[in-house]
Amino acid sequence: MSTTTTRAGTARATEARPRRLRGSRALNFWLFTGPFLLGLAVFVYVPVGWSLYLSFFEARFTVTPSEFVGLGNYREILSDSGFMGSLGTFTVFAAFIVPTTWALSLGLALLVNRLRFMRAFYRSVFFLPTACSYVAASLIWRMSLFNGVRFGLANTVLGLFGVDDTAWLASPDPPWYWLVIITARLWLQSGFYMILFLAALQNIPRELYEAAAIDGAKPGWQTFRHITLPQLRATSTAVVLLLLVAAYQAFDEFFNLLSKTTWGRPPLVELYYTALGQDQNYGKGSAGAVVLTVLICVVTLFQGRIMGFGRGEQSK
Amino acid sequence: MTTTAPESRGRARRGGLMGSTGLYLATSVAALLFLVPFYLLVRNALSTDPEITGEDWKFFPSHIQWGNITEPFDDPTVDFGRSMWNSLVVGVLHTAGTLVVCSPAGYALARIPYRHANKVFYAVLVTLMVPAAVTFVPSFVLVSSLGWVDSYRGLIIPGLFSGFTCFLFRQYFLGFPKELEEAARVDGLGHWGAYWRVVVPNSLNFFAAIATITFISGWNAFLWPLVIGQDPSAWTVQVALSSYMTNQTVNYHLIFMATAISILPLLFVFLFLQRWLVQGIAQTGIKG
Numbered sequence: 001m002s003t004t005t006t007r008a009g010t011a012r013a014t015e016a017r018p019r020r021l022r023g024s025r026a027l028n029f030w031l032f033t034g035p036f037l038l039g040l041a042v043f044v045y046v047p048v049g050w051s052l053y054l055s056f057f058e059a060r061f062t063v064t065p066s067e068f069v070g071l072g073n074y075r076e077i078l079s080d081s082g083f084m085g086s087l088g089t090f091t092v093f094a095a096f097i098v099p100t101t102w103a104l105s106l107g108l109a110l111l112v113n114r115l116r117f118m119r120a121f122y123r124s125v126f127f128l129p130t131a132c133s134y135v136a137a138s139l140i141w142r143m144s145l146f147n148g149v150r151f152g153l154a155n156t157v158l159g160l161f162g163v164d165d166t167a168w169l170a171s172p173d174p175p176w177y178w179l180v181i182i183t184a185r186l187w188l189q190s191g192f193y194m195i196l197f198l199a200a201l202q203n204i205p206r207e208l209y210e211a212a213a214i215d216g217a218k219p220g221w222q223t224f225r226h227i228t229l230p231q232l233r234a235t236s237t238a239v240v241l242l243l244l245v246a247a248y249q250a251f252d253e254f255f256n257l258l259s260k261t262t263w264g265r266p267p268l269v270e271l272y273y274t275a276l277g278q279d280q281n282y283g284k285g286s287a288g289a290v291v292l293t294v295l296i297c298v299v300t301l302f303q304g305r306i307m308g309f310g311r312g313e314q315s316k
Numbered sequence: 317m318t319t320t321a322p323e324s325r326g327r328a329r330r331g332g333l334m335g336s337t338g339l340y341l342a343t344s345v346a347a348l349l350f351l352v353p354f355y356l357l358v359r360n361a362l363s364t365d366p367e368i369t370g371e372d373w374k375f376f377p378s379h380i381q382w383g384n385i386t387e388p389f390d391d392p393t394v395d396f397g398r399s400m401w402n403s404l405v406v407g408v409l410h411t412a413g414t415l416v417v418c419s420p421a422g423y424a425l426a427r428i429p430y431r432h433a434n435k436v437f438y439a440v441l442v443t444l445m446v447p448a449a450v451t452f453v454p455s456f457v458l459v460s461s462l463g464w465v466d467s468y469r470g471l472i473i474p475g476l477f478s479g480f481t482c483f484l485f486r487q488y489f490l491g492f493p494k495e496l497e498e499a500a501r502v503d504g505l506g507h508w509g510a511y512w513r514v515v516v517p518n519s520l521n522f523f524a525a526i527a528t529i530t531f532i533s534g535w536n537a538f539l540w541p542l543v544i545g546q547d548p549s550a551w552t553v554q555v556a557l558s559s560y561m562t563n564q565t566v567n568y569h570l571i572f573m574a575t576a577i578s579i580l581p582l583l584f585v586f587l588f589l590q591r592w593l594v595q596g597i598a599q600t601g602i603k604g
Contacts (some may be wrong), residue, residue, distance in 0.1 A: 025430050028507040032424030033436060036417050039477035043455065044443050051454030064461075111343045116336075124590065125347040128354070131582040133536035135554045136575045137353065139561060143571065144356045144368075151369045153356060187353060192597060199598045249449040252538045256558050268449060268539070275453045276543065282457060289453045293446050300445040 422485025
């Protein structure tokens with residue numbers, strides 16, 4: 001329909017053309033972006049704004065604010081040992097999962113990249129867990145692999161060496177649950193990041209290795225340290241930041257592996273129990289959401305600084 | 317661990333058989349470890365409970381219990397069939413909706429030179445800073461006041477407007493050949509006609525990649541369906557699986573069979589759509 005407008009305009013009067021064209025551009029622009037922007041406004045901007053508003057009010061068991069409490073909700077959530085503890089849990093979790101996933105996915109990529117036969121097969125095997133949901137993996141880990149009873153695989157294997165059964169998920173002391181959570185996520189996400197590293201490895205110019213060989217660099221650690229690793233810097237940085245943001249959003253495996261425990265709760269699980277648990281304290285929950293949003297904004301802005309926001313546009 | 321280019325032939329000959337045997341050995345051990353959870357899943361799904369929990373470890377059930385396959389669907393406590401159906405509906409509509417909503421927006425931001433396009437683009441970029449999961453409480457507050465709890469609308473619609481997907485489409489369309497569009501314009505098509513008749517049919521690879529990624533994340537999503545699905549009739553398969561873990565009675569073989577069935581659709585996606593999946597990851601991951 002826009003076609004007819006433009007063409008008729010062109011035919012009728014040439015001097016009116018720029019204006020008509022601009023009009024049709026505006027119309028087209030809003031036609032294309034309208035539905036998306038409307039949805040974005042309603043389902044992204046409005047909730048964030050509303051929660052900001054709600055966070056200054058008392059709102060229990062209802063999503064309509066009842067009484068203005070100022071910064072009361074913020075004071076409450078920031079002095080809440082559960083909420084602050086959840087930030088600590090996230091820190092511990094990130095400190096484990098980010099380096100281990102980085103190392104494992106890079107290691108797998110290096111292995112697969114060197115294969116000459118059956119490369120696609122091995123790549124698929126490492127990549128396969130990506131098909132598995134966090135819930136399904138939690139179920140396998142909790143009920144079979146790390147089942148606290150004799151028939152769990154971990155206990156069966158340890159039993160061969162005479163080790164007594166370990167209740168992996170039953171208590172925070174000693175914190176065996178970290179082993180369960182870290183291995184589950186490692187298994188689930190390493191293949192994904194391996195694909196990223198593989199793509200990056202294949203982009204390293206062969207000449208660099210040839211030049212290094214001529215210069216007498218020993219293959220192995222030396223070449224890896226001075227050529228491969230620096231060439232992977234951009235991908236490594238991206239992977240670390242992606243892992244960090246993913247860890248921040250951890251919910252599924254904590255919720256399912258540690259259901260109904262009061263310990264080992266990362267921020268989103270803590271928030272879930274605050275807002276949707278017994279209390280249904282939406283005011284306090286909203287304040288928590290605002291705090292978490294601000295924190296993640298700081299991280300992503302930092303990420304933008306490092307990676308150069310919008311730099312991708314020029315390269316395309 | 318050596319990282320020399322496989323082309324350096326002299327070294328390859330010298331490193332020879334030993335090196336490559338070691339390489340394949342290491343890779344195979346890692347691959348076996350990665351397959352263990354899948355093996356446990358299949359083994360337990362096809363066993364009887366006494367064989368799963370028995371004292372002596374059996375590598376495979378002595379009698380494969382094919383009858384287990386239908387059990388999750390006959391279970392009176394959790395309507396597993398219903399949850400699979402819900403997941404399918406949500407997954408397909410979520411994927412189709414995301415493509416229909418986000419792709420034209422990305423196209424306009426990349427290709428329609430409009431005065432305020434930059435401002436709009438920044439409004440989209442800002443939303444990339446906050447992952448949707450972090451704002452699930454406010455989203456739930458909104459959706460529940462719309463009365464969309466326990467409905468397909470509530471499960472699907474709030475997730476359609478992904479700033480990230482829109483951003484990916486914009487980046488892709490920036491590189492789309494201008495000549496094709498111009499040819500379409502010469503043929504008398506406007507932006508809208510050119511988009512659906514020329515641009516989209518020539519971008520099917522990219523659409524397939526985004527669709528694959530979107531479907532997988534939709535199928536595996538847990539937090540939002542958990543929040544929205546208060547009534548068991550609105551549970552997706554992930555929420556149903558999660559409920560098995562907290563049930564009073566633990567029916568091992570049934571639970572593992574249900575889990576195996578829940579993974580099947582994605583296994584299909586992996587086997588037949590892997591090309592697009594890998595492409596999609598390479599495109600989405602780097603830009604994330």
